[in-house]
Amino acid sequence: MPAPSVESKAISPRNVLMLRLSIVVGGILIALFMIGDLQLLPPGLADAYITNRVLIQLPILGGLLAFTFFPQFLQFAQAAFLVTVLSITYANYYMIHLAWEQAAFSFPYEGTLLYAFFGFFVFGMTFRYALITMLLSSLGFVGLMLLDFVYGERTWMNAGFVAGSLFIGVIGRYRIDQLLEQLEDANAQLVDLSTEDGLTELLNRRALRSESERFFALQQRSNQRLAVFMMDLDHFKQFNDRYGHQKGDWAIRIQADIMRQIFKRQTDILGRYGGEEFMAVIDAEDAGRCERLAADILSQWQQLAVPNEDSPGSRVLSCSIGICQGLASEFESMDDMIRRADEALYCAKKQGRARYVMA
Numbered sequence: 001m002p003a004p005s006v007e008s009k010a011i012s013p014r015n016v017l018m019l020r021l022s023i024v025v026g027g028i029l030i031a032l033f034m035i036g037d038l039q040l041l042p043p044g045l046a047d048a049y050i051t052n053r054v055l056i057q058l059p060i061l062g063g064l065l066a067f068t069f070f071p072q073f074l075q076f077a078q079a080a081f082l083v084t085v086l087s088i089t090y091a092n093y094y095m096i097h098l099a100w101e102q103a104a105f106s107f108p109y110e111g112t113l114l115y116a117f118f119g120f121f122v123f124g125m126t127f128r129y130a131l132i133t134m135l136l137s138s139l140g141f142v143g144l145m146l147l148d149f150v151y152g153e154r155t156w157m158n159a160g161f162v163a164g165s166l167f168i169g170v171i172g173r174y175r176i177d178q179l180l181e182q183l184e185d186a187n188a189q190l191v192d193l194s195t196e197d198g199l200t201e202l203l204n205r206r207a208l209r210s211e212s213e214r215f216f217a218l219q220q221r222s223n224q225r226l227a228v229f230m231m232d233l234d235h236f237k238q239f240n241d242r243y244g245h246q247k248g249d250w251a252i253r254i255q256a257d258i259m260r261q262i263f264k265r266q267t268d269i270l271g272r273y274g275g276e277e278f279m280a281v282i283d284a285e286d287a288g289r290c291e292r293l294a295a296d297i298l299s300q301w302q303q304l305a306v307p308n309e310d311s312p313g314s315r316v317l318s319c320s321i322g323i324c325q326g327l328a329s330e331f332e333s334m335d336d337m338i339r340r341a342d343e344a345l346y347c348a349k350k351q352g353r354a355r356y357v358m359a
Helices: 013-040 043-067 073-103 110-123 127-147 152-195 205-221 236-243 245-262 287-304 334-350
Strands: 225-233 269-274 277-282 319-327 356-358
Touching (some): 013 043, 013 110, 043 073, 073 110, 073 127, 110 127, 127 152, 152 205, 205 277, 205 334, 225 245, 225 287, 225 334, 236 245, 277 334, 287 356, 319 334
Parallel strands (some): 319 356
Antiparallel strands (some): 225 277
């Protein structure tokens, strides 16, 4: 039985566009920080600073922006975010080292946190990649502090602050991923509830009609045959009244199991039409195959011989079937085929039940 048509999970073109705009905004922020930083830097560091920002950090962002236009980008997006954030972070570490080595100037380290948080929450790095970013950024900062005593007595306090802040960011990313996963699970359950009959696990009436109409349109375009089976359990009210609703539910599940055994093709559409009435829509090669399938359903119920003592007929539970089959182009719509199959089902009931009638 085919699954109901649901859009596959994918990043929309709009989200990719927003990502590109975010990268551009990141570049603008770096340019704005340059204005403020150049006013604080000693004159001798200006050239090295401009080189670091304009020839290293901005081109790295530009490379990420260009990569978003490649068809394989989504497959490698998380790795690209990781490489971008770490590259810019280590470029900033190099600037801190140069500023200390050339002018004994304690260059601010806050960019380390800004770049990481931008990756975590703007780029949307997953927890695993955020954790890798935290570890490598922290190790790089500790290594830098071992190489240069940049911040004097506060050197190791600042190292702890960087590592702690990155850790908090990773925990925040983890919580977001958890919430997103729970939301996806809830959405999947809602899809199941909206398309699946809870008792039989077949399609419910709404999903059954939707899938049937889609299949009818497909067969009509290709001028192919299809068949609609309408099936109803005979004297089910008497069975329910005598044996109880739990036993009635059991009988309905039996009918669903029989249908799954008989209609085995991937394209077969099976559903509970309502109450004890069921419907199947299949690709019909010829009328003979439809008759064989209907006969197999009746045979299954005969073999089960489920007692139905209050039935005025055979005293066992049985099924009646109405079938409408032919080229899809011969019918006005799926509703037309369902109506004809329903009329055939009524004829089967009128003729004595436990049989099938071809429309």
